[in-house]
Amino acid sequence: MTTPPLAGPGGAGGSISSSQAHSRLAAVRARLDLPLVRRAAGLLDGRHRSLFSGHGQDFDEMALYSPGDDVGDIDWKASASTGHPVIRRFQRESNLAMVLAVDTGRNMAALAPDGGTKADIARFVADVVGYLARGRGDQLALVAGDSERVVQIPARGGTAHMEMLLRRIDAMFALDAPTSNITHVLDRVLTWFTRRSLVVVITDEVRPPLESEQTIKRLRTRHELMVIQVADALPTSFGDDAVEDVDSPLGIPEFLRARSDLAAEARDAVARRRSDVSAMLRRYGVQSVTVTSEADAVDRLMDLLRRSRRAGR
Incomplete structure (x- = not known):
């Protein structure tokens, strides 16, 4: 088949390319x-848990704050006790x-x-x-x-x-x-x-x-x-x-x-x-x-x- 287009059910179409590497x-x-x-x-x-952590309802763990973490997740009371910024991690709803x-x-x-x-x-x-x-x-x-x-x-x-x-x-x-x-x-x-x-x-x-x-x-x-x-x-x-x-x-x-x-x-x-x-x-x-x-x-x-x-x- 050459260059003319092919009509589909109510439409038209052509050939399909092969898989890309x-x-x-x-x-x-x-x-x-x-x-x-x-x-x-x-x-x-x-409605189910993802592999990522985030702002869900189920508490996961406490972790040291790292650059890029949301400052809103900092637990200030725990941070004062440890002397280092600590954040609360939750399971994210997915x-x-x-x-x-x-x-x-x-x-x-x-x-x-x-x-x-x-x-x-x-x-x-x-x-x-x-x-x-x-x-x-x-x-x-x-x-x-x-x-x-x-x-x-x-x-x-x-x-x-x-x-x-x-x-x-x-x-x-x-x-x-x-x-x-x-x-x-x-x-x-x-x-x-x-x-x-x-x-x-x-x-x-x-x-x-x-x-x-x-x-x-x-x-x-x-x-x-x-x-x-x-x-x-x-x-x-x-x-x-x-x-x-x-x-x-x-x-x-x-x-x-x-x-x-x-x-x-x-x-x-x-x-x-x-x-x-x-x-x-x-x-x-x-x-x-x-x-x-x-x-x-x-x-x-x-x-x-x-x-x-x-x-x-």
Whole structure:
């Protein structure tokens, strides 16, 4: 297949690049500024103990003050007794155990509105989640798959685990992958995880489908759930370029691509599907966000975390 773009379900797309040899976590760190990382980590604070110390409710230990420690943690009475500044350390409240549930169907080979592949955006979102989990000392599990495959990796922490998990996701994205079936992935999460977790779903813009409603309902009673949907480019967005569909060999003739009424109809159809899926998720209190590019991925993720935190109060 040559340069013409490929249309996905309601969109368009291209080929997927191979895995990179460099550290994925280091690449994310280079793109994110420290204040943003701290805000995101704060929004993830939740209900189990992290490996880090901080301002929680459970006392951990007394320790000598070191440059960089918060002066507000100094225990002045203990400091007067010892003759040295002493601080009180507490266990920090952290987030729930985290599970990445990733759609790796060939629909993710389609183009996003920014002209890049949806898989590239999905990769970046997964990288950011992995980076935040690693930085907080949290554990991260993976369930990724499509209509024919499901890969599951148990929750662990540490850099080596995060890198391995992210590369496993990367290797599953391909134009010749089986068709998408995010319900298959969510059913596996439902049967595999008994401990209450934060499940971060990365999928197509019109998924999870309405047929997933009972699975969503059951998942929501057991876990915290948020959905990140990667947008499709419209098949009419490429002017004179030939368009093909990643799921079926349906081409759109040039004279039809040029018609403004066809473009408007395509936009309306996508909007209706988005609305139906959003309404289904809202019924069960599931927060979701649609990402259109790597450039807006972090802002959209931050917005999702803020809304999820407010909803959980």
